[in-house]
Amino acid sequence: MTTHRPQRTCVGCRLVTDQEVLLRWIEDPQDPSRILPDPKRRGTGRGAWLHPDPECARLAVRRGGFARAYRSSRIRVELDELLAALNKALPNASCPPEHLQT
Template sequence: MVQHDLSATGGERASAVRTCVGCRQRTLAAELLRVVARESESSGFAVVPDPRRRLSGRGAWLHPTPECLGLAVRRRAFGRALRVTGHPDTAALDQLVGSTEQ
């Protein structure tokens, strides 16, 4: 179900609202980074950023901050949100966001 933020003037749809898998806060999709799971040769799945929001497959949304990335990794939220088994590799996100947590 797509949820939209209604503007105060006229009730028109302004933009989509999504939930961050790290902190679980709902915010505008424009403020979040979309991520998708891709199969990797060695470790099963890797979580990769989709800044243009064009990659196929199920996506998850994340604030592009080290805090939210760390929370999502600790809670193992990527596996549930992206519906993949195992512990997906988040090295690409660590590099993009600048996190030091694994």
């Protein structure tokens, strides 16, 4: 018998994978135009999921992945801020090998 592993879609590369390899992001409760990392996955509201990979971050910003995930045009994500928050939230994170092959 196999155990169920929740799947999520990365807002950058759009690859569907186990949620445990993705970082969840939520809207900032004080400023809904900003996003915050939610490494413990306990934040309220809709979440967006991103591989801990700078290339996925670039794709998410370029393609408007966070605005699409939150269904909101008010989300404004700057790549530099996203990369800094990503490094702060998961300083030693790396992507699984199957992600790097896509």
